[in-house]
């Protein structure tokens with residue numbers, strides 16, 4: 001086993017069966033992804049469209065590609081044929097565009113063995129850091145109450161995503177994941193109780209995935225712990 005494969009193995013052995021690993025490979029070369037692939041990893045997360053495109057073309061076709069970063073509306077069309085899950089949706093406009101592109105690329109998605117609907121997560125902003133991305137809890141509730149998502153038939157809202165504050169304060173991180181998890185459970189009861197596909201909680205990165213597991217995560221997004229530091 002290579003050192004990368006050993007680190008991948010370490011993360012995987014810490015995950016309960018209910019939690020899947022998204023190996024966050026942004027800024028790393030395809031050779032690094034292949035190393036993880038050869039050790040059995042199939043879910044990879046990327047945050048730049050151009051980079052994802054290049055990797056999608058050159059890597060094995062049974063990889064499940066997740067888009068984890070902020071997605072610009074005008075770039076949805078490039079990834080719509082093959083993306084399995086878009087983690088960070090935080091506006092109706094973006095969701096409508098994903099819906100439109102999923103409709104356009106429906107045949108390609110089916111040919112690629114994917115759900116014809118594009119699965120998406122709603123991004124919650126729970127961290128203390130200033131960012132323009134993510135719904136506040138109130139905004140997300142309003143969005144769900146508006147019902148405007150319910151007639152978009154080419155997307156599937158599959159759950160909630162968030163990032164914790166970048167801090168050593170484990171109590172703070174825990175409280176943020178816990179707030180997201182409470183929101184997820186409320187949303188499930190109120191809006192998705194009959195929808196089995198609304199089941200994913202995406203939180204936890206290299207420094208906090210163990211906390212995330214204790215706070216309901218079903219997907220952890222781990223990058224630098226596995227692949228090493230990113231060179232921007």
Ligand SMILES: *Cc1c(COP(=O)(O)O)cnc(C)c1O
Nearest residue numbers: 024047068205206221222223224
């Ligand atoms: C880069 C990134 C990660 C992975 O972060 P690491 O600290 O390298 O594990 C997870 N989630 C999102 C949204 C990211 O952009």
